[in-house]
Amino acid sequence: MKGILLVNLGSPRSTEVKDVKEYLDEFLMDERVIDYRWFFRTLLVRGIILRTRPKKSAQAYKTVWTDQGSPLIVITQQIKDKLEKIVDVPVEIGMRYAEPSIETGLRKLQAQGVDEVVLFPLYPQYAMSTTETVVEKAKEVQKKFFPSMKINYVAPFYNRSIYIEALSESIKENLPESYDMLQFSYHGVPERHLYKTDPTKTCKIGDCCMKDDYPAHPYCYRHQCFKTTELVRERLGIAPEKVVVSFQSRLGKDKWIEPYTDQTLEHLPKKGVENLAIVCPAFVSDCLETLEEISVEGKEEFLEAGGKEFTYLPCLNDDDRWIEVVKTLCMEQMDFSK
Missing domain, CATH: 3.40.50.1400 (Rossmann fold)
Incomplete structure (x- = not known):
């Protein structure tokens, strides 16, 4: 059975x-x-x-x-x-x-x-x-x-069309009519994890994440996050300059994959971003890292840096x-x- x-x-x-x-x-x-x-x-x-x-x-x-x-x-x-x-x-x-x-x-x-x-x-x-x-x-x-x-x-x-469609529709329904930037914040991992999980030993953490059919892609978390973002962006018809990717929840002093979410939230208002929408596609269920770290702490960081409007878009949950x-x-x- x-x-x-x-x-x-x-x-x-x-x-x-x-x-x-x-x-x-x-x-x-x-x-x-x-x-x-x-x-x-x-x-x-x-x-x-x-x-x-x-x-x-x-x-x-x-x-x-x-x-x-x-x-x-x-x-x-x-x-x-x-x-x-x-x-x-x-x-x-x-x-x-x-x-x-x-x-x-x-x-x-x-x-x-x-x-x-x-x-x-x-x-x-x-x-x-x-x-x-x-x-x-x-x-x-x-x-x-x-x-x-x-x-x-x-x-x-991360790249399955049925998932991308569901995620895109959820984002579309919760996205405010007016926004300057859509931020995709993924949970971070130490850089060395990418090398450890790559049996091909070809990962370089950089431009290779954007290449097509690179041998490390099935094991590269960073590539998969950028790929999810790009597929959603294309499906929603959002201009590339209105989307940014970042990584949250780093722990300790080791080098984690970049860019960091907290630093991005602080820098965006300096670039003229006043109305920010943010989504966390590494999670399918809302949790501490989305409900507290992003929608509370992240909002505070963005507004204190000069932002005006902050919209957290929920996870897929039980959609x-x-x-x-x-x-x-x-x-x-x-x-x-x-």
């Missing part, structure tokens, strides 16, 4: 500091998130970051928390509920970090008689700290607890067009004979 497991990032179980600390410990100790050797990663995460960050993060989570809980988990559950109504197989959700875990999701499917699973990492673009860590964790859990279960994985869909995309991409992986 077949089934679907939708996998998202995860969230603390509550806004209590202890729960946020537990979540951050699991998240930041992932070697594909902070890719230092275990000893140095432990010193950094447990010796420095977890001494101060949980309290600050808990306050941030409180500003976005809903009556139902974490917005990311609530929205992922809404996606699951809508998808279940248009497919004829069981659907569950799992999170890479915290609960409901990937193991929990697979156990729920197994309890319903499922032995062939389509696992969908809910990340449009490929990165070591997103798609790769989900797939590797799922393989680990499968080997340990579900050795007879077959799992097919939905590949990154019906997005649910159809999820269904299509899952159905493509339902043939386990391949």
Whole structure:
């Protein structure tokens, strides 16, 4: 019997500091998130970051928390509920970090008689700290607890026409009539991650991102972000000079991919941008990084720098067009004979 497991990032179980600390410990100790050797990663995460960050993060989570809980988990559950109504197989959700875990999701499917699973990492673009860590964790859990279960994985869909159409229509519906610039803000990653995930060893982090059919593209997060942007821009008929790409959420002093979102928000008013619209296509569900970091902190940065109007465009969330995309991409992986 077949089934679907939708996998998202995860969230603390509550806004209590202890729960946020537990979540951050699991998240930041992932070697594909902070890719230092275990000893140095432990010193950094447990010796420095977890001494101060949980309290600050808990306050941030409180500003976005809903009556139902974490917005990311609530929205992922809404996606699951809508998808279940248009497919004829069981659907569950799992999170890479915290609960409901990937193991929990697979156990729920197994309890319903499922032995062939389509696992969908809910990340449009490929990165070591997103798609790769989900797939590797799922393989680990499968080997340990579900050795007879077959799992097919939905590949990154950053350039799939059905996704681009759904994203473009969502942006179009929420875009203000008058705006000077549309900013695409993607989650950032350290530059070294791009080199680590490139089996072709051809990535140079630069103009190669814009070339056609470059061998590193299937593994290059930066290229995939720029490609998503370009495809959406073309579909909406927006002039190139009215679109800018940036990367948010950098951590520590290492070099992350550029340009940085916070610096871009500060510089745009100096270039005459007064009315800014911003969207975050690295996320399919609104979460702390969109609802607090961008629509609150980002807005403050832009307005303090001299901007006049700031419009945050929501993620796809449980938009019906997005649910159809999820269904299509899952159905493509339902043939386990391949």
